[in-house]
Amino acid sequence: MSTPVRLVLIAAVLSAPWLITALGWRPSYLLQIATLLPIMMIASLSETVIAGFGGQISVGQAGFMAVGAYATALLVGSAGWPWLPSILGGVVATVIVAGAVGVPALRLRGPYFVMATLAFGGIAYTVATNWIDVTGGPSGLRNLEPPDFESLGIHPDHGTFYIVWLVCFAAIALVAWFRETLLGRSLLAVREDELAAAAVGIHVALVKSLSFMFSGGLAGLSGALLPLFVGIVTPDTFGTNQSLQILAQVLIGGMELISGAIVGTVLLLVVNELLRDFAEYQLLAFGLIMLGVILFFPRGVVGELRARRAASGKRRP
Amino acid sequence: MSAVFEVRGLVKRFEGLRAVNALDLDIPSGQITSLIGPNGAGKTTVFNMLSGITRPDAGRISLAGQDVTGLASWQMARAGVCRTFQNPRLFWNLTVRENVAIAIQQERSLLREMYALFFAGRRYVEEAGALLALVGLEDCADWPASRLSYGHMRRLEIARALAGSAKIIMVDEPVAGMNPSEVDELMRLLDTVRQRGLAVLLIEHNMRLVLNISDRVIVLSSGTKIAEGTPAEIRVDPLVIEAYLAS
Numbered sequence: 177m178s179t180p181v182r183l184v185l186i187a188a189v190l191s192a193p194w195l196i197t198a199l200g201w202r203p204s205y206l207l208q209i210a211t212l213l214p215i216m217m218i219a220s221l222s223e224t225v226i227a228g229f230g231g232q233i234s235v236g237q238a239g240f241m242a243v244g245a246y247a248t249a250l251l252v253g254s255a256g257w258p259w260l261p262s263i264l265g266g267v268v269a270t271v272i273v274a275g276a277v278g279v280p281a282l283r284l285r286g287p288y289f290v291m292a293t294l295a296f297g298g299i300a301y302t303v304a305t306n307w308i309d310v311t312g313g314p315s316g317l318r319n320l321e322p323p324d325f326e327s328l329g330i331h332p333d334h335g336t337f338y339i340v341w342l343v344c345f346a347a348i349a350l351v352a353w354f355r356e357t358l359l360g361r362s363l364l365a366v367r368e369d370e371l372a373a374a375a376v377g378i379h380v381a382l383v384k385s386l387s388f389m390f391s392g393g394l395a396g397l398s399g400a401l402l403p404l405f406v407g408i409v410t411p412d413t414f415g416t417n418q419s420l421q422i423l424a425q426v427l428i429g430g431m432e433l434i435s436g437a438i439v440g441t442v443l444l445l446v447v448n449e450l451l452r453d454f455a456e457y458q459l460l461a462f463g464l465i466m467l468g469v470i471l472f473f474p475r476g477v478v479g480e481l482r483a484r485r486a487a488s489g490k491r492r493p
Numbered sequence: 494m495s496a497v498f499e500v501r502g503l504v505k506r507f508e509g510l511r512a513v514n515a516l517d518l519d520i521p522s523g524q525i526t527s528l529i530g531p532n533g534a535g536k537t538t539v540f541n542m543l544s545g546i547t548r549p550d551a552g553r554i555s556l557a558g559q560d561v562t563g564l565a566s567w568q569m570a571r572a573g574v575c576r577t578f579q580n581p582r583l584f585w586n587l588t589v590r591e592n593v594a595i596a597i598q599q600e601r602s603l604l605r606e607m608y609a610l611f612f613a614g615r616r617y618v619e620e621a622g623a624l625l626a627l628v629g630l631e632d633c634a635d636w637p638a639s640r641l642s643y644g645h646m647r648r649l650e651i652a653r654a655l656a657g658s659a660k661i662i663m664v665d666e667p668v669a670g671m672n673p674s675e676v677d678e679l680m681r682l683l684d685t686v687r688q689r690g691l692a693v694l695l696i697e698h699n700m701r702l703v704l705n706i707s708d709r710v711i712v713l714s715s716g717t718k719i720a721e722g723t724p725a726e727i728r729v730d731p732l733v734i735e736a737y738l739a740s
Binding site: 356357358359361362364365368369371372373374375376377378379380382383386 | 544545546565566567570571575576578582583584585586587591592594595596598599603606607609610611612613614617653654656657
């Protein structure tokens with residue numbers, strides 16, 4: 177992404193609360209969507225790391241979001257911690273859980289790894305629903321006190337908006353950095369040729385496990401921001417549908433690219449909202465979009481555009 | 494002449510067939526040892542066992558006096574046993590420099606390794622530059638590996654194998670599919686590696702290359718060593734001639 181594009185995007189985010197107010201069309205709804213967007217982007221980035229860079233598709237990312245969300249909500253609600261350390265605590269808890277899940281699961285490959293992540297997502301959902309003493313069961317954890325933005329003279333909704341976007345930008349920078357580390361490069365090498373990677377001395381199991389924990393931590397961060405945004409945590413947010421939605425977001429945008437995760441999240445969120453009034457057709461539209469992407473943009477929207485631009489650039493040097 | 498790499502009684506069976514049968518090898522540093530033999534003689538199976546890709550059924554492998562039998566592939570590479578493949582297996586989407594940089598990883602403790610994975614990339618990238626200069630690829634360091642010519646892919650594979658602390662480099666048919674000038678360049682490169690004091694173990698069908706460059710030649714037939722000696726001795730060995738004529 178070029179610097180001017182980045183600056184325009186940052187300016188758009190900074191001015192969005194005012195623009196939405198000035199627009200005057202359902203401002204609180206629009207602001208909600210604009211706050212949910214960066215949270216889902218972080219979730220998509222977690223899939224980009226493990227599926228895009230690592231070549232191991234996970235359909236359990238919502239499970240990690242749940243761990244992050246519940247840990248954060250418990251720290252805020254029961255332990256009475258402030259939000260910032262609670263969110264960090266949520267991320268740390270998710271990294272630990274991702275390590276415990278990843279070390280055995282990453283011995284599996286391809287469809288078997290997918291099944292393992294699916295199982296983890298299902299277990300997380302079931303625990304959240306049934307461990308009533310801790311998670312509050314189906315009604316979840318409620319009445320989380322939001323941070324005190326008003327004493328700073330900021331509207332609480334705007335305060336949350338800016339915080340989640342700030343965290344989102346940090347997450348984007350973190351994933352871009354990860355890709356350039358030795359770990360990120362080694363992960364790309366493992367994805368391409370595991371046997372050759374091991375033959376040149378790459379500790380394949382360690383590279384996969386650390387990357388999975390990094391990916392899990394990102395999903396946990398995304399989940400940890402949810403209670404800050406909505407004030408409650410309920411299990412139905414973290415079903416398998418959510419995991420599939422995250423996977424769809426990166427598939428649509430382009431699995432191997434950070435910009436793919438960003439664009440895919442925006443596209444799918446917009447589609448979801450446009451179809452909200454036609455709930456019974458939502459899945460149909462969803463299916464058609466996926467089919468269209470697989471047929472016409474097999475590398476994702478951003479991936480395909482890039483490849484086409486590179487090809488035309490070669491023809492006209 | 495002391496052997497840096499000693500193999501004793503190496504055995505591999507595949508469904509009752511003895512692919513490699515009680516093989517002894519002594520590979521000295523600073524020399525090129527070639528492993529030749531008709532197709533199916535077990536050469537690649539030997540390579541796969543020595544590089545930890547397949548486990549031997551019996552036998553002992555020791556490197557510089559240390560027992561390395563049964564180590565996993567990545568541990569073998571870190572101990573100093575490095576290899577190339579019959580068909581180049583590079584990381585095609587990474588740059589030439591990155592291909593080498595990720596192969597330099599050598600940390601011994603888990604914590605140091607985790608630190609290096611996250612924070613030491615730059616150091617490795619700099620070290621990679623020196624290896625690329627050695628094999629003459631410094632000008633295409635930032636190309637994706639997939640853009641290299643076939644001969645250069647071979648060189649990159651050798652640079653990657655030399656990364657880290659290689660003591661022995663095993664090269665599997667490096668000149669297959671190369672034109673004569675590429676063969677000459679590769680021979681010079683192998684000679685450079687030898688002069689740096691590494692042990693080189695070469696599998697090759699190109700007899701001109703083998704007889705020209707090798708210090709010693711080991712001949713394998715049906716998984717058994719049938720001859721060993723200097724190129725001049727091997728050229729006239731009746732058992733060798735018979736094995737090649739028979740196949």
